[in-house]
Amino acid sequence: MEAIDRANALAAQAGMEPALVAQPGRGVVLADMGWAWDPSWAKLIAASPGCALVRNGRPILAHLPAGSPVDPAIVAIQSGLVPPAMETIDADTAELSNTQLRKRERPFAMPLTTETVDAVERAAYDGSYKGVTDALTLYLWRRPAFYLTRWAALAGIKPNQVTAVGAALCVATFFLWLEGFFWTGMATGFAFMVLDTVDGKLARCTGQSSKWGNVFDHGVDLIHPPFWWWAWAEGLRVSGQGFERVYELMIVGTIVIAYILQRIIEGIFIKRFGMDIHVWKRADSLFRLVTARRNPNMAILLVALALGLPATGLELVALWTALSLLFHAVRIAQANEQRRSGRPVVSWLA
Known part of the structure; x- marks a missing residue:
């Protein structure tokens, strides 16, 4: 799948509404499309306003509460920085209990490049x-x-x-x-x-x-x-x-x-x-x-x-x-x- 199509599908499964532009007065989850992630992360971030998922200190997903300035957050993420005043969830150390799939795990979050596609697909399948x-x-x-x-x-x-x-x-x-x-x-x-x-x-x-x-x-x-x-x-x-x-x-x-x-x-x-x-x-x-x-x-x-x-x-x-x-x-x-x-x-x- 195209990265954006998969991300939008996972976002919809997590109860979010995929959009290319943030709508005024609504909370928004920003996603760095240079990364692929397990659906569990999307669900966690969707339920965690004010939190960002990071890997090696770099933000992957960030949930801005309603009323937060969006453009500065986008610039920060594009620069590899966590938007100001956001709590972080470290994908390298956090573990989640997945009751639906009956397991406790550290879900994957991986850079998505032409070289990592196979590894990402295998990680998604295992997840x-x-x-x-x-x-x-x-x-x-x-x-x-x-x-x-x-x-x-x-x-x-x-x-x-x-x-x-x-x-x-x-x-x-x-x-x-x-x-x-x-x-x-x-x-x-x-x-x-x-x-x-x-x-x-x-x-x-x-x-x-x-x-x-x-x-x-x-x-x-x-x-x-x-x-x-x-x-x-x-x-x-x-x-x-x-x-x-x-x-x-x-x-x-x-x-x-x-x-x-x-x-x-x-x-x-x-x-x-x-x-x-x-x-x-x-x-x-x-x-x-x-x-x-x-x-x-x-x-x-x-x-x-x-x-x-x-x-x-x-x-x-x-x-x-x-x-x-x-x-x-x-x-x-x-x-x-x-x-x-x-x-x-x-x-x-x-």
Whole structure:
């Protein structure tokens, strides 16, 4: 993207109104377009009148309160000086807690030149990544998804278009497994999982996040897993490896019910304590790497399929889902007890 286009998109996402000229009587954020920055900085500065973000003493963003003289501030910034009487936030030392992306970090702020474009794009991509998520997303396809995100941005593809393609692959996986085509379904399933990473990163890196996109993306994520596991069980019957019907219902029922209850616990935790259950203690964040969500469950099924034991794989998914539910039930009980004892329940990332 052109630097000005990305800056304006990030400004709009932070609740500001992009403009080339300051309007009288309104506060204004000035930005040095020789720099690129993480969206977190834009949000922080937008909420901090009288403050300037600096790197190596040089102002990058500055929020002038309403009524402040703008022209002298512009001259100061162009000269590499902080406008008079402004407090500074040092990008070299400040750390921010990002509740949306479940991490505490020092967001990037980098000079933007022809030589630094690649480094800036990689920093923007890394900055858009959730700090607490599953191991496959965090480590396995982090690099491939970067190149797909970059290509999608260059091609002008919208995040919702990526989500739509992913949703089609998700549906294809369901029908392939339903007919017993496990390996083909694995391929479409993993392609969907990678695109599920790309759409969010593309939206955050280019400032195209939207409420509808969030509902579309997370709605697909939330609804499809139980259907996948049921389709796997039915595909076993088609391939002659199925369970006895009552036992199949027990296996699939365990997965679905435990999945729903775990999601309910997560929702209750957010409402009661104002944070995701996975960021309460460091142990919770580590458990999120492997907890029984779609991606870790897919890894279990993949290994079992490679060993020629697809039915055992589904049994292991049921067992792991039940154990993950037990872990989260214990954790919310412990959090409730901590609050009852008068001790605050706060995130280890805060």
